[in-house]
Amino acid sequence: DTGVSQNPRHKITKRGQNVTFRCDPISEHNRLYWYRQTLGQGPEFLTYFQNEAQLEKSRLLSDRFSAERPKGSFSTLEIQRTEQGDSAMYLCASSLIGSTGELFFGEGSRLTVL
Amino acid sequence: DQQVKQNSPSLSVQEGRISILNCDYTNSMFDYFLWYKKYPAEGPTFLISISSIKDKNEDGRFTVFLNKSAKHLSLHIVPSQPGDSAVYFCAASVSADSWGKLQFGAGTQVVVTP
Numbered sequence: 001d002t003g004v005s006q007n008p009r010h011k012i013t014k015r016g017q018n019v020t021f022r023c024d025p026i027s028e029h030n031r032l033y034w035y036r037q038t039l040g041q042g043p044e045f046l047t048y049f050q051n052e053a054q055l056e057k058s059r060l061l062s063d064r065f066s067a068e069r070p071k072g073s074f075s076t077l078e079i080q081r082t083e084q085g086d087s088a089m090y091l092c093a094s095s096l097i098g099s100t101g102e103l104f105f106g107e108g109s110r111l112t113v114l
Numbered sequence: 115d116q117q118v119k120q121n122s123p124s125l126s127v128q129e130g131r132i133s134i135l136n137c138d139y140t141n142s143m144f145d146y147f148l149w150y151k152k153y154p155a156e157g158p159t160f161l162i163s164i165s166s167i168k169d170k171n172e173d174g175r176f177t178v179f180l181n182k183s184a185k186h187l188s189l190h191i192v193p194s195q196p197g198d199s200a201v202y203f204c205a206a207s208v209s210a211d212s213w214g215k216l217q218f219g220a221g222t223q224v225v226v227t228p
Contacts, residue, residue, distance in 0.1 A: 102148070
C-alpha cells in the first residue's frame with residue numbers, strides 16, 4: 001500500500017536557481033493538490049488538478065511557480081528564480097472525486113533558499 | 115486574511131484526561147470542517163470531519179463539535195494518550211468550490227504527559 005510520495009525530501013538551493021519537486025499520488029486518486037507550509041503556520045492551498053486539468057490556482061502562486069500533471073498521474077511543481085521567501089515545506093496531497101474533503105498528504109519537500 | 119483561527123498554539127494535558135482544541139472561522143460559506151493531525155517529519159493525516167448540517171460527530175476517542183452561530187468548532191480527545199502528542203490543524207472548505215481546497219488554521223501543538 002503506497003501513499004503519496006514526494007521527491008526530493010529536502011532541497012537546498014541558492015537564490016535565483018530553479019527547483020522542481022515531484023509528487024506521485026495514490027494511484028487511483030484523480031485529484032492532486034499542492035500546498036505550502038511555512039514555520040508556525042498551517043498549510044496554504046496553492047493549486048489543484050483533476051486528472052490532467054489544472055482547475056484552480058491560488059493568488060499565492062506567482063508567475064515564477066508552475067505546476068503540471070501531464071498524464072493525470074504524477075505532478076511537478078517548478079519554482080523559477082527562487083527567492084528566500086520561497087523557503088517552505090511544499091506538500092502534495094491527493095483524493096478521489098466525490099470524497100468529502102479527506103486529503104492524503106505526502107511527507108513534503110522542504111525547500112531552503114540561501 | 116486568516117479565515118480559520120486556532121488561537122492556542124500549544125496545549126499540555128495529562129494522560130487519561132480530556133484534551134479540548136478550539137477553532138474559530140470567519141467565512142460563513144464554509145460548510146465542511148476537518149481536523150488533521152501531524153507528527154514531525156510526516157504529512158498531515160486526516161482525523162475527523164463534520165458537515166455543517168450536523169453539530170456533533172464522534173469517532174472513538176475523538177469528537178468534533180460545531181457551533182455554526184458562533185462560527186466555532188472544537189475537538190475533544192478522551193482519554194488523551196501519549197501517542198496523541200502532535201500538532202492538530204483545523205481546516206474548513208466550501209464544498210461547492212472543491213472539497214480539497216482547504217483553509218487551515220495555524221495548528222495547536224498538543225503534548226500529553228504521563
